[in-house]
Amino acid sequence: MNNIKDNQNFVAYLFLAPAFILLGLFLIVPATLAIYYAFTDYYLLTPGDRQFIGLDNFIEVFKDPIFIQSLKNIMIFVICIIPIQVGVALGLALLINKQRRGNIFFKVAFFSPVVLSLVVISVLWLYLLNPSEGLINSLLVNIGLDPQPFLSSPNQAIYTIVFVSAWQGAGYQMLIFLAGLQNIPSDVYEAGKIDGVNRWQKFLYITMPLLKPTSILIMITTLISAFKLIIQPMIMTQGGPMNSTMTPVYYIFQTGFTDRMIGYSSAMMVTFGILIGIVTFVQSKISKEDEF
Amino acid sequence: MNKKFKKTIEYLFMLFLACIFIFPLIWMIVSSMKPEGEIYVDMGGIQALLPSMDPSHWFETYQELFSRFNIIQYLFNSVFYAVMITAGSIVVNAMAGYSFAKFEFKGKKILFGLLIALLIVPAETILITQFTVAHSLGILNTRLAVILPLIANMFFIYLFRNFFKAVPDEIIESVKLDGANYWTIFWKIMLPMSKPAIATVGTLTFILSWNDYLWPLMVLTDTDKLPLQVAITNINTTEPVFTNQVMAILTLSTIPLIIVYVVAQKYLLQGMGGSGTGIK
Numbered sequence: 001m002n003n004i005k006d007n008q009n010f011v012a013y014l015f016l017a018p019a020f021i022l023l024g025l026f027l028i029v030p031a032t033l034a035i036y037y038a039f040t041d042y043y044l045l046t047p048g049d050r051q052f053i054g055l056d057n058f059i060e061v062f063k064d065p066i067f068i069q070s071l072k073n074i075m076i077f078v079i080c081i082i083p084i085q086v087g088v089a090l091g092l093a094l095l096i097n098k099q100r101r102g103n104i105f106f107k108v109a110f111f112s113p114v115v116l117s118l119v120v121i122s123v124l125w126l127y128l129l130n131p132s133e134g135l136i137n138s139l140l141v142n143i144g145l146d147p148q149p150f151l152s153s154p155n156q157a158i159y160t161i162v163f164v165s166a167w168q169g170a171g172y173q174m175l176i177f178l179a180g181l182q183n184i185p186s187d188v189y190e191a192g193k194i195d196g197v198n199r200w201q202k203f204l205y206i207t208m209p210l211l212k213p214t215s216i217l218i219m220i221t222t223l224i225s226a227f228k229l230i231i232q233p234m235i236m237t238q239g240g241p242m243n244s245t246m247t248p249v250y251y252i253f254q255t256g257f258t259d260r261m262i263g264y265s266s267a268m269m270v271t272f273g274i275l276i277g278i279v280t281f282v283q284s285k286i287s288k289e290d291e292f
Numbered sequence: 293m294n295k296k297f298k299k300t301i302e303y304l305f306m307l308f309l310a311c312i313f314i315f316p317l318i319w320m321i322v323s324s325m326k327p328e329g330e331i332y333v334d335m336g337g338i339q340a341l342l343p344s345m346d347p348s349h350w351f352e353t354y355q356e357l358f359s360r361f362n363i364i365q366y367l368f369n370s371v372f373y374a375v376m377i378t379a380g381s382i383v384v385n386a387m388a389g390y391s392f393a394k395f396e397f398k399g400k401k402i403l404f405g406l407l408i409a410l411l412i413v414p415a416e417t418i419l420i421t422q423f424t425v426a427h428s429l430g431i432l433n434t435r436l437a438v439i440l441p442l443i444a445n446m447f448f449i450y451l452f453r454n455f456f457k458a459v460p461d462e463i464i465e466s467v468k469l470d471g472a473n474y475w476t477i478f479w480k481i482m483l484p485m486s487k488p489a490i491a492t493v494g495t496l497t498f499i500l501s502w503n504d505y506l507w508p509l510m511v512l513t514d515t516d517k518l519p520l521q522v523a524i525t526n527i528n529t530t531e532p533v534f535t536n537q538v539m540a541i542l543t544l545s546t547i548p549l550i551i552v553y554v555v556a557q558k559y560l561l562q563g564m565g566g567s568g569t570g571i572k
Contacts, residue, residue, distance in 0.1 A: 011474045012395035016403065019388035022444035023410060025429070030421035031413050037421065044424075095306065102303075109310035112317055115549050117503040119521045120542045123528055124320050127535060135319055138335045171313065179561055228416040231505060235525060249416050256420030257510060269417045276414045 034273070037266035044260035057267030067268060070246045076158055077247070078226045085166035086173060086218055093177035094203075111171035118168075122235035125164045126151070151237050154244040161232050161245055173218050180214030181207070220283045227276050248272045315341060324540035325350045331535055353536040360537070363544070365516055366523040370502060371548075373438050373519055377501040378494050380443040385493060388444075389452025390482055394464065410446050423510050437511040438519070442501050448493045455489040456482060488559070495556040502549060520545040
């Protein structure tokens with residue numbers, strides 16, 4: 001065995017090299033650079049004048065009203081989207097799980113928004129939600145309600161984005177819930193039937209506990225991806241009105257890419273990256289304890 | 293009788309739910325199949341969800357769209373990026389996964405630990421410094437800049453590793469006795485055996501790259517290199533904007549995904565977590 005060991009080392013590294021070079025270039029180096037730039041006043045157009053300014057950027061970040069606002073917005077988004085999207089997905093899965101003619105049609109219908117890209121759903125809903133001539137407001141007027149300023153009102157815009165995002169994502173999670181439901185052995189339900197449980201008890205004491213690993217997995221992935229929200233507000237509202245749909249990732253993108261303030265934007269990257277890192281770490285600990 | 297009534301109510305409820313999910317899609321497709329003016333005339337009624345009464349209008353919008361914009365070029369770009377990224381992703385991640393699964397080498401634990409740790413780095417938050425790296429590499433505004441960052445993926449390496457781990461060592465040993473080297477073992481034995489993993493990684497990568505928007509938007513300035521997703525937002529802001537043409541490009545950019553979802557549906561659930569959680 002020993003004589004081929006050295007050879008194995010070399011070959012193993014060769015097989016790893018392409019992946020690690022690419023990960024290094026586009027993940028490790030950028031992450032490290034972000035930490036370094038965060039302590040400088042790097043402005044993209046004058047890279048030569050880059051100076052080390054200590055913690056100044058970070059102090060600025062926590063005083064920046066738009067960044068604070070973006071954190072609040074993303075919290076609202078996260079808190080709303082988890083119960084809505086996951087709840088709808090579970091509800092749909094339970095409905096579909098019942099033996100019924102035409103279920104394939106319903107399944108395809110609920111899943112269909114998943115097939116659209118985020119750019120497509122954003123542009124599409126922009127037209128549907130048009131304040132004066134959009135389909136939704138025409139519908140509201142037809143049934144005797146007032147037209148709503150869905151995307152142009154600071155009080156409604158973020159919730160509109162929650163709705164659109166949940167509408168798209170629920171179908172995919174429904175499929176995962178459905179797979180979880182179908183993995184529950186039928187004899188558990190039969191045993192329940194003998195014990196005389198009603199439908200509500202069946203759901204609460206049999207389905208829910210057995211579905212817990214699936215639910216946790218779905219909630220975690222929803223949580224992590226919700227934090228990275230950018231495309232929907234970018235296309236539908238440009239972060240407005242009055243920054244009510246500005247998200248941290250979008251604000252980082254604007255300061256770094258549009259305003260070219262790489263140093264300041266890096267400080268926000270690091271701050272927000274640490275926040276997401278903590279959330280990811282905590283969830284991995286929790287989910288390990290639950291052994292899923 | 294009562295039972296029948298209950299069943300009807302249930303079906304009506306299901307239909308109502310289905311409508312909430314599909315009416316935007318239907319509106320998108322039918323609006324691309326009628327003249328601009330008709331869209332707004334129809335808006336108040338059920339006619340909004342039906343294509344133009346005159347079938348000669350159905351594909352007119354598409355003709356106008358193709359003559360106004362270089363749609364063929366955008367379509368080609370998107371397909372090119374998706375195919376290159378998908379092929380690259382399968383080869384590169386499978387190689388790394390194979391190495392972790394079947395080789396004993398110095399630093400294996402450390403490198404694998406690094407890989408797992410990288411899963412925590414939220415790629416969306418380091419877009420700006422990824423851009424400065426692409427700038428230093430001198431690849432801005434090249435097709436390479438769109439392709440390279442999407443190829444290596446920790447999650448897919450992990451997926452391949454688990455798959456290869458399940459392949460018995462005896463198979464490799466016996467081929468080795470026949471004189472095959474590591475490279476041939478990988479290409480001739482391991483890769484062909486891992487078709488389910490390839491299908492899963494391939495499907496997810498294709499969808500991921502087809503839908504990629506921010507990164508191409510950042511690194512590309514030439515319009516003739518743009519993928520469809522970026523072209524959509526351009527078409528949506530190039531005056532004059534016609535609603536029916538916008539809906540036509542949205543429909544066009546969705547068709548390839550429908551095909552992928554139909555063909556590869558069974559591999560999508562296996563790759564949970566990669567994409568499609570709705571928010572990404």
